Amino acid sequence: MKEREIDESIRVYLAERGIRYTGGRRAVVRALQIAAGPQSAADLHQRLRRAIPLSSLYRSLAMLEEAGLLALHHGQGKVARYELAEWLSGHHHHLVCLECGAMGDFELEDKAEEQLLGLVATAGRRAGYQVRGHSLEVEGLCRSCR
Amino acid sequence: MKEREIDESIRVYLAERGIRYTGGRRAVVRALQIAAGPQSAADLHQRLRRAIPLSSLYRSLAMLEEAGLLALHHGQGKVARYELAEWLSGHHHHLVCLECGAMGDFELEDKAEEQLLGLVATAGRRAGYQVRGHSLEVEGLCRSCR
DNA sequence: TTCCTTGCAAACGATTTGCATTGGA
């Protein structure tokens, strides 16, 4: 989906649930669309030129995640990072920089993703888990830190 | 490696670096050996019957991780979880319960692990990352939460 | 009006640190 399309999908999605798509929330979504990977509240605060106070940012993020529009990740460090939910951005995996904690996205080719799904299903079955999702994380040093 | 063997490896490893393997540190390592997956500081505090104050626990964990004996993970929630480093426990992956946040371990068959390594190397190269490791996380509901 | 949303400041919970004390080589 493209930016405009995503924005519209979200508007409809929230309207159906009687939730307002306010300027602040829209700004958060836009900032996440532009970013190349999961962003922390502090990251977004910067990107939005501190126009939105951290407490409001946290509230918007929590609300959007609760509604199923954002996904929450805890990569390196102790900060939470958010990104658009996969039904909006597409399924993908992450690269995590061990040095600066930045996270980036990457996609697997279909065949590879299929293989992975197989492995995941097997592992889940063996452990008695009801599998809901999976994620492959590649850890290393990013371009700027290596 | 078996418990006794691991304990001895650690003793030697720390001795070589002029770091003491004290009772408290040994207790932390033992608790981690017994556990089935990554443990939080609070988990360990419980398991050790509160015999070791949290601040000391955190210090031991930080020191052992710094030395390369433990690995740190941030699964669900906002708590850090530790486990023995892979050179002691063997390479493996994790299952994370979306409900209670518990983490469990699982291993991939050699062939599967090899495939995964291939995918990881490719993704890293494309993104300009110097790859240091990877981890496959399976998310779902654990036996007790499903 | 009537909720929902926002901002600010205070509160929280996990983790860290200062400092005086203890313990091991």
Next chain:
DNA sequence: TCCAATGCAAATCGTTTGCAAGGAA
């Protein structure tokens, strides 16, 4: 002896919440 390790309490830091003010329907 002498420095590393420990315990306690206070400090931090990311995040959450109470409450009064602002806004949209």
